[in-house]
Amino acid sequence: xxxxxxxxxxxxxxxxxxxxxxxxxxxxxxxxxxxxxxxxxxxxxxxxxxxxxxxxxxxxxxxxxxxxxxxxxxxxxxxxxxxxxxxxxxxxxxxxxxxxxxxxxxxxxxxxxxxxxxxxxxxxxxxxxxxxxxxxxxxxxxxxxxxxxxxxxxxxxxxxxxxxxxxxxxxxxxxxxxxxxxxxxxxxxxxxxxxxxxxxxxxxxxxxxxxxxxxxxxxxxxxxxxxxxxxxxxxxxxxxxxxxxxxxxxxxxxxxxxxxxxxxxxxxxxxxxxxxxxxxxxx
Numbered sequence: 001x002x003x004x005x006x007x008x009x010x011x012x013x014x015x016x017x018x019x020x021x022x023x024x025x026x027x028x029x030x031x032x033x034x035x036x037x038x039x040x041x042x043x044x045x046x047x048x049x050x051x052x053x054x055x056x057x058x059x060x061x062x063x064x065x066x067x068x069x070x071x072x073x074x075x076x077x078x079x080x081x082x083x084x085x086x087x088x089x090x091x092x093x094x095x096x097x098x099x100x101x102x103x104x105x106x107x108x109x110x111x112x113x114x115x116x117x118x119x120x121x122x123x124x125x126x127x128x129x130x131x132x133x134x135x136x137x138x139x140x141x142x143x144x145x146x147x148x149x150x151x152x153x154x155x156x157x158x159x160x161x162x163x164x165x166x167x168x169x170x171x172x173x174x175x176x177x178x179x180x181x182x183x184x185x186x187x188x189x190x191x192x193x194x195x196x197x198x199x200x201x202x203x204x205x206x207x208x209x210x211x212x213x214x215x216x217x218x219x220x221x222x223x224x225x226x227x228x229x230x231x232x233x234x235x236x237x238x239x240x241x242x243x244x245x246x247x248x249x250x251x252x253x254x255x256x257x258x259x260x261x262x263x264x265x266x267x268x269x270x271x272x273x274x275x276x277x278x279x280x281x282x283x
Contacts, residue, residue, distance in 0.1 A: 166211020220277025
């Protein structure tokens with residue numbers, strides 16, 4: 001075993017150092033502390049923006065939001081910056097389906113902040129099309145954004161993490177990667193999110209030696225813009241009815257998983273997928 005991944009105190013996979021000389025409250029704070037700098041793709045969206053705030057609340061020093069919507073991103077920053085005046089919060093217009101755009105944006109973040117310690121991949125799309133009617137373009141677009149886009153961002157961040165002290169990469173799958181949701185037809189979305197689960201395991205295995213942890217979160221039906229719009233009210237009622245909790249999830253309810261995976265508390269967690277779904281997949 002190479003020294004960089006031996007788990008020894010000098011290796012990149014060393015366990016966190018715990019001091020009993022500090023007060024219990026301080027040890028609790030340290031356990032879930034998020035250090036360094038993070039990139040959050042889709043950071044201006046409902047799930048992304050609340051996760052950005054949670055990361056900052058737990059100690060993040062620098063935050064870069066990747067999004068295609070400058071106005072929404074600037075509004076998000078305007079809400080965050082007053083509460084975290086000592087933190088650098090920036091926005092980059094990045095197309096996650098474009099390798100050059102991703103590479104340039106990630107490099108700019110590294111050059112500006114000095115390191116990339118956490119990469120959270122929330123950017124994605126959803127849609128419903130019957131399989132018999134689906135065009136090759138619709139199929140390709142869904143996988144290009146939700147699967148290839150996540151890989152490009154993870155890869156670009158990992159290139160810097162592997163040369164430093166490692167880091168945490170958090171991918172976004174879905175309950176649709178675990179079970180076939182109904183009644184909406186969405187084979188392209190289901191396939192894209194199932195691919196994330198396999199990619200998560202593969203990258204975790206490959207990059208562990210560099211001290212890079214790779215995990216995923218599988219949200220259930222969340223009350224976000226992806227699940228809003230004309231014609232979805234009947235489906236929203238059906239989704240809530242089928243859930244043991246009797247409701248859809250709120251974006252804030254995903255932040256616990258994000259903080260666990262980004263923080264010291266998740267130091268020995270890699271290759272895992274956390275279902276945050278109100279129990280809908282137990283049936």
